[in-house]
Ligand SMILES: Nc1nc2c(ncn2[C@@H]2O[C@H](COP(=O)(O)OP(=O)(O)OP(=O)(O)O)[C@@H](O)[C@H]2O)c(=O)[nH]1
Ligand SMILES: [Mg+2]
């Protein structure tokens with residue numbers, strides 16, 4: 001049972017975008033005639049996801065809520081990082097969480113102990129989508145009083161690929177990368193690192209037991225996204241949390257104005 005401010009907890013299930021996996025954004029090919037030549041023009045059409053994401057973003061602006069989309073491969077430490085983050089930010093900062101998983105309410109159960117309102121989304125019944133799309137977030141917002149919070153964190157489904165393609169109306173994006181995954185992950189999954197504003201290199205407490213090349217990971221991230229803020233943390237020991245929390249608080253402050 002998940003306890004939450006306002007007793008709000010819901011399970012959302014949706015069925016769009018199953019495992020045919022059409023992640024395209026509706027590219028349209030138009031043919032134009034220039035004299036005797038026919039030219040094919042590929043136009044990116046603003047698809048339904050972008051429209052819904054825009055509507056979410058307007059709502060968040062109107063309600064003055066800063067929204068963070070947290071993404072990573074499975075098990076990098078999103079929930080653990082959030083548990084520790086919420087424990088240190090609340091109750092001064094009023095926060096809520098939307099957490100996405102294919103199955104189970106495990107993460108919601110863990111996060112609810114923070115006292116923050118938690119909405120769990122499960123995508124298992126209808127194809128098990130491996131990302132959160134904007135319309136799912138829009139539905140989940142029915143379970144959150146946006147007037148009562150300053151910060152909304154979305155823990156996306158564990159997946160280093162397609163969540164990066166789906167705008168949900170967030171203000172900033174953060175990717176968690178744990179040292180047990182290998183330093184080559186930013187190079188292998190560059191889109192995720194390109195679209196995110198910050199990276200958390202997590203589980204640094206395990207570095208003494210690994211051959212992880214931290215410098216190589218940081219250099220690759222800097223090459224893919226030179227503007228990215230990078231924080232080395234351990235969600236277990238909370239090492240490095242001060243700098244990460246300062247970054248997060250600054251983002252909220254800027255949004256609240
Ligand atoms: N040693 C160590 N273990 C960690 C750290 N952070 C998380 N873990 C462990 O890693 C495992 C996965 O952590 P979670 O926080 O559940 O990861 P997640 O990214 O939320 O996983 P999914 O939601 O399933 O994608 C758990 O056993 C955690 O206890 C850390 O900083 N150091
Ligand atoms: Mg989790």
Ligand SMILES: [Zn+2]
Pocket residue numbers: 129130131162163
């Ligand atoms: Zn997907």
